[in-house]
Amino acid sequence: MNKKLLALLIPSVLMASSAQAIELYKDQTNALNMMGWLGFAAVNDGDDTAVVDNFSRVGFRFDRQEKNGWRSFAHTEWGINMVTSDDSLKYVGGQLGAQKTSDFLFNRLGYVGLSHAKWGSLSFGKQWGAYYDVAYTTDVLNVYTGYSVGAYTFGDGGLTGAGRADSAFIYRNSFGDLDIALQYAAKQNGDVALFDKNGQAVDDGSHLSFDTSYGANLTYHVTDKFKVLAGFNRGDFEGELAGVSVDDTNEIIGIGAQYGSFYQYAPGRDAKGLYVGFNAHQSKQNELVAGQLYDSTGAEFLVAYHYDNGFVPSFLISYQDLDTDENTAIKGNWTRQFAVLGLHYRYSRDTVMFAEAKFDFSDMDDKGFEAAQDNSYAVGIRYFF
DSSP: OOHHHHHHHHHHHHHHSOSOOEEEEEOSSEEEEEEEEEEEEEEEOSSOEEEEEOOOEEEEEEEEEOGGGEEEEEEEEEEEOOSOOOEEEEEETTEEEEEEOSOSEEEEEEEEEEEETTTEEEEEEEEEOTTHHHHTTTTTSSSSOSTTSSOOTTTTSTTTSSSEEEEEEEEEEEETTEEEEEEEEEOSOOBOOOBOTTSOBOOSSOEEEOOEEEEEEEEEESSSSEEEEEEEEEEEEEEEETTEEEEEEEEEEEEEEEESOOGGGSGGGOOOEEEEEEEEEEEEEEEEETTEEEEEEEEEEEEEEEOTTSEEEEEEEEEEEEOOOTTSSSOSOEEEEEEEEEEEEEEETTEEEEEEEEEEOOEESSHHHHHTSOOEEEEEEEEEO
């Protein structure tokens, strides 16, 4: 495949799930591949130990060779709840029974697009946003990951467009060593569902709408292994909360750098030697804490090394500071900071066992918030396909 065309397709393929895939069908025109993993982890927060799903997912990638050098592609991906059905007990008419509260499958990605070696690629749907190229550089560990990258506001970042963007148009192209990505997310219905602290729908007339957003990034390849990135994402929201009119902007601006490839997202999961990732950002009304949005500053730094014997030790440092004052719900200092030591063992290309430990040294004036930032550790396994 043309190197430039491959460069255009790699961001969406690598961040969709694992970079290796099972070929289900291929002829001279069409190809269908399946990718994903099943994962489990036992997590201890200092008090309790729980067995949890470790971001299990399954996806299908469709590719078709079109006329005049064009290729069409489509990708679907679903998260899988492998550990629990999240049943709750319901008491009705003297009878106690189970009530299912979540789905076994849930949508993560779904998009279609066209690509050309000269004209670039254009994709439509729910997909990793342009800004996520910056955040991705450290969002690669198995459990303690993505805390301070700024991409996951309101869950998966779909509403803002900085994470798995909803209803997004993304254009990508490469010009020599420079890659660009431009994004516009236009939602048919941007109404935000509002719930109180007990999980009940708010019925006091409050409403919030987040209809459109846009973003972009630039990636410069200094060498074949080292690249630097810069990106932003911005959107406006308006409405009324508890009788108070709201009209504000959600925004994040960040920079990043990456050296090497981390095995889980490398082509063929084939990575050797040193991996280093870094990103830092400033954001406006983008960090959601205790039901309130805050301006914030965040940064992460990750270093890992792939040994030939299958061991991958790693070290992550994560920092997030909220911009608080006398007008915000949280008063005083709120700085979340922690380190993660990890050791992954690649038993084979497709089977990985791991241990990760989180050491917290947050500094918060509200000791209730600080106490919630526990030390924690996890062990688990991922089975790739």
